[in-house]
Amino acid sequence: MGAGVHRPDASVLHIDLDAFYAAVEQRDKPSLRGRPVIVGGTGGRGVVSTASYEARVFGVRSAMPMAEARARCPQAAVLAPRFDTYRTISEIVMEALRELSPLVEPLSLDEAFVDLSAGPHDDLSPAGVTGLATDLREAVRQRTDLTASVGAATTKTLAKIASEKAKPDGLLVVAPGSELDVLHPLPVRALWGIGPATGTRLRRLGVRTVGDLAMLPEAEVRATLGESHGHSLAQLARGVDPRPVVAERDSKSISVEDTFEQDIVDASQLRALVQGLARKVGGRLSEAGLSGRTITLKARLHDFSTLSRSATLPGPTNNPRVISEVAVRLLRDIDATGGLRLLGVGVSGLAGWVQDDLFGSHELTDDPTHNPTHNGGESSTPDPPEHEPASWRPGQDVVHDQHGPGWVWGSGLGRVTVRFEHRYSSTGPVHTFRSDDVRLRPGGGAEH
Ligand code: TTP
Ligand code: MG
Numbered sequence: 001m002g003a004g005v006h007r008p009d010a011s012v013l014h015i016d017l018d019a020f021y022a023a024v025e026q027r028d029k030p031s032l033r034g035r036p037v038i039v040g041g042t043g044g045r046g047v048v049s050t051a052s053y054e055a056r057v058f059g060v061r062s063a064m065p066m067a068e069a070r071a072r073c074p075q076a077a078v079l080a081p082r083f084d085t086y087r088t089i090s091e092i093v094m095e096a097l098r099e100l101s102p103l104v105e106p107l108s109l110d111e112a113f114v115d116l117s118a119g120p121h122d123d124l125s126p127a128g129v130t131g132l133a134t135d136l137r138e139a140v141r142q143r144t145d146l147t148a149s150v151g152a153a154t155t156k157t158l159a160k161i162a163s164e165k166a167k168p169d170g171l172l173v174v175a176p177g178s179e180l181d182v183l184h185p186l187p188v189r190a191l192w193g194i195g196p197a198t199g200t201r202l203r204r205l206g207v208r209t210v211g212d213l214a215m216l217p218e219a220e221v222r223a224t225l226g227e228s229h230g231h232s233l234a235q236l237a238r239g240v241d242p243r244p245v246v247a248e249r250d251s252k253s254i255s256v257e258d259t260f261e262q263d264i265v266d267a268s269q270l271r272a273l274v275q276g277l278a279r280k281v282g283g284r285l286s287e288a289g290l291s292g293r294t295i296t297l298k299a300r301l302h303d304f305s306t307l308s309r310s311a312t313l314p315g316p317t318n319n320p321r322v323i324s325e326v327a328v329r330l331l332r333d334i335d336a337t338g339g340l341r342l343l344g345v346g347v348s349g350l351a352g353w354v355q356d357d358l359f360g361s362h363e364l365t366d367d368p369t370h371n372p373t374h375n376g377g378e379s380s381t382p383d384p385p386e387h388e389p390a391s392w393r394p395g396q397d398v399v400h401d402q403h404g405p406g407w408v409w410g411s412g413l414g415r416v417t418v419r420f421e422h423r424y425s426s427t428g429p430v431h432t433f434r435s436d437d438v439r440l441r442p443g444g445g446a447e448h
Contacts, residue, residue, distance in 0.1 A: 009124035010173050011117040012245060013133060013152045014159035015097065017110035018168040020146075021086060022052035025079055025395060027145050029407055031419060031427040036060075036076035038069050041314065042394055049081055049315065053168060079395030081314065086110075089144050096139045100132060105245045108351045113156060115245035126175045133171050145423070154179060155241035161190055179239040184211030191236050198225060198233075213237040254288065255296070255346025256280045263302045263339030270340060274331050275324045277345040282320030290350045291316035295323055297330035298344035306342075309333045316351040323347060392416045392435060397444035403431060405444045411435055 017023065021039040026032045036055035040048040046066040051073075058073040070078060090109040097104045097112055101119030106112040116124060116132060123131075133150045140148045151162025153174035161182065166172040174182050188210055189199050201224055207213050213221065214237040222230030235241070256277050264270055274297065285291055296310040309330040317323065327345045334340075392398070392411040398418055399405050406420035409430060416435045421428030422444065433440055 007117065007154050008176060009117065010126055010129050010152045010154055010159075010176055011115065011124045012154065012156055012159040013100075013114040013116055013129070013136075013150060014156070014163045015093070015112055015114070015136070015140075015148050015150050016163050016167070017093070017140075018147045018149055019050055019052050019056075020110035021050045021081055022055070023146050024082070024085060024089060025077075026052060028085070028423045029077075029395075029419070030421050030423075030425060032077050036073050038066070038073065038076045038078045039081050039395070040066055040069075040078075042066065042078055042080050047315075051076070077394075080393040082395060082397065083314075089146065092143050093140055093148070096136060096143060099139075100136060103245050103247050105247060113159065113245045116152070118245075126173050130171065130173050133173065137169075137171060153182075155239065156243050156245070157192060157236055157241040158182065158239065160192075161186065164190075180211075180214075183237070183239055184209060184214060186210045188213050188237075191233060193229065193233060193236075198229075201225065210237050253292065253294075253296075253346050253348030253350065254281055254284050254290065255298075255344055256284070257298060257342060257344030259300075259342045260340070263341050265336065265339040267336070270331060270336060270343065271328055273343050274327045274345060277343060278324035278327045279320040281345050281347055282318055282323050285318035285347060285350075291318040292347035292351065293317075293349040294347065295326045295330070296344075296346040296348065297327050297334070298342070298346065299331075299334050299336070299340050300342035301336075301340060302338040304341075307334055312349070316349065318347075396442060399441050399443035400431075400433075401439040407444075416440065 022037045025037050025039060034054065035052070036058065037052040038048055038055050038060055039050055040046055044067070048060060048062055048064045048066055048069045050062050051060040051069065055073050055076045060069045060073050060076070066078065070076070086109050093110070094104060094106055094112060097114050101114050101116055103115035103118035104112055116129065121128065121132060129152045133152055137148055137150055140146065147169040149163045149167040149169060150171045151159045151164070151166055151174070153159040153162050154176050158174050158179050162172040162174050186209060188194050188202055188207055191210060194202070202213065205216065205220070205224060207216065213233065216234070218231065218234040221234040224230065225233060258273065258277060264273070293316045294310055294312045296308050298306065298308045300306045311326050311330060313322070313326070323345065392408045394408055394410055396408040397405070398408060400418065400420070403418070403420045405422045406418040406428065409417045409419045411417065414435050415432050417430055417432045418440070419428055419430045
C-alpha cells in the first residue's frame with residue numbers, strides 16, 4: 001500500500017482473543033467455566049492481568065491492584081498466569097493467521113493485524129472479507145477452544161476499533177465508505193495516541209468525540225498537541241491512517257551496547273555502566289511505545305568470548321529502574337575478574353502495552369537459568385535464594401502419581417490443595433496434601 005493512499009477494500013484485519021488469559025484458565029479448568037476468574041499477580045501488591053467476563057461485571061479490570069479486584073469480587077478464583085501455555089496458544093493462532101496471508105503483524109500474544117490484500121484472495125468485498133474472517137474465527141475456535149473477536153476495515157485504526165466493538169466473540173467488517181459513521185461517534189480516547197493528558201487538553205477545547213476532533217481545523221490541533229502528534233491525530237480523526245501492516249517488526253528487541261577502550265574490572269564501575277545502558281534502553285522503549293518482558297545482559301570478556309544472561313519478568317516493562325535492577329543482578333552471574341571490554345543491555349519479548357511490576361515485586365519467572373521464584377504470599381524478593389523450596393502457585397499445573405493431572409487450588413501452612421481436572425475432563429475432585437508430598441510434581445501444562 002502506498003502511504004497516504006486509502007486502500008479500496010476492508011482488507012486490514014485485526015484479531016484479538018477474548019479475555020485471553022482468563023479464557024485459557026476456564027478452558028483448562030472445567031470447574032471455573034462460567035465463573036469469575038482473575039489472572040495476575042496473586043501476592044500482596046500484585047496487579048490484575050485480566051479477568052473473565054463474569055468478573056468484569058463486578059468492575060474488575062486489567063492493571064487494577066489485585067487487592068481491589070479481590071474486594072470487588074471476593075468469590076472469584078484468583079490465579080497466577082501460565083505464560084508457557086499462553087505462548088503456545090499464541091503460536092497456534094499466529095499460524096492460522098499466516099495461512100490467510102503472509103503479512104501478519106503480531107501486537108501481543110493475543111492480538112495481530114493481517115493484511116488480506118497480501119494473501120491469495122480474489123474477493124475482498126465486504127462479503128468476501130466476512131467469509132474469510134468467519135472461517136478464521138472458526139479455525140481459532142477449533143484449534144484452541146477459544147473465542148476471538150475480529151474487525152476488518154480499510155485502515156489499522158478502524159480494524160482495531162471494529163474488533164473492539166465486536167467483542168466478545170464477534171465480527172465487524174466496516175464497509176469502505178462507512179468509516180466515519182463508525183469513527184465519529186466514538187470518544188476521542190478510542191484513537192491511538194490519546195492518553196489521559198491529551199484527553200484532558202482536548203476536553204478543554206470542547207472535544208469529546210472523534211467527530212468533534214475532526215471538526216477542528218488541523219492548525220488548531222497542531223497548536224494544542226504539537227506538530228507531529230497533532231497532525232497524526234487530526235488525520236486519524238478523519239479516518240486517514242496510512243500505516244501499513246508490517247510483518248514481524250524486525251526489531252523484536254531493543255538493545256544498547258558500549259565497547260570500552262580498556263577492559264574494565266572494577267565492579268562498581270561496571271554496575272554504573274549497566275545502569276546507564278538500562279536507562280538508555282528504557283528511554284528508547286518509551287519513545288517507541290513498547291515494553292518487554294525479557295531483559296538480557298551481554299558481556300564480552302578480555303579474551304573476546306561473548307556471554308549473555310537473561311531473565312524474564314512476569315509482565316512487560318519499560319521502566320529504567322526495573323530494567324536496571326534486573327541487569328545489575330544478571331551482571332553478578334558473569335565472571336568479570338579478567339575485565340570486560342563490552343557491555344550491552346537489551347529488552348525483548350516486546351508488547352505494545354506496559355505493565356510495570358505485575359507481581360508487586362520484580363520476581364523472575366520462566367527462565368531456565370533461574371529458579372522460578374513465584375511465591376503466593378511473598379511480595380518483595382528482589383534477590384531470591386539459590387535453591388528455594390518448591391512453592392505452589394494458584395493455577396499451576398501439577399501431576400499426582402495416583403490422582404493424575406490437576407491444578408493448584410490453594411496452598412499455605414505446609415499444605416497444598418489440588419483440583420484434579422483438566423481441559424478434556426469434567427469438573428474434578430479436590431484433595432489436600434502436604435506441600436512437600438513427593439507424589440505431587442509440577443507438570444502438565446502447555447497444550448496437553
Ligand atoms: P487484552 O487483549 O487487552 O485483554 P483480554 O484478551 O484479556 O480481554 P479482551 O481482549 O476480551 O478485552 O490483553 C490480552 C492479554 O494480555 C490479557 O488476557 C492479559 C494480558 N494483559 C496484561 O497482562 N496486562 C494488561 O494490562 C493488559 C491490558 C493485558
Ligand atoms: Mg484480548
